[in-house]
Amino acid sequence: MYVGSKGWYVSELKKLGVSYHEGRKIEKYDASTLANLLESKKN
Template sequence: MHVGSKGWYVEELKSRGVRTHEGRYIEQYKTHVLANLLEEKKN
């Protein structure tokens, strides 16, 4: 899996315990939304 791909973001978020966001599974979001969500969770 390539760093920065959608699958990579999903895997990183799940490793941090994030499965859903605003009532939707994270797999349903586009890559740029997942990137922003991961940045929020890092801080």
């Protein structure tokens, strides 16, 4: 798994305890949305 790939974002978000966003599983979102979500959760 490469840093910056969709799978990497999913695993990083799950480490932070995030499995759902707006009622949908995070696996359903594209990488750019996951990147923004990860950035907002880190701050």
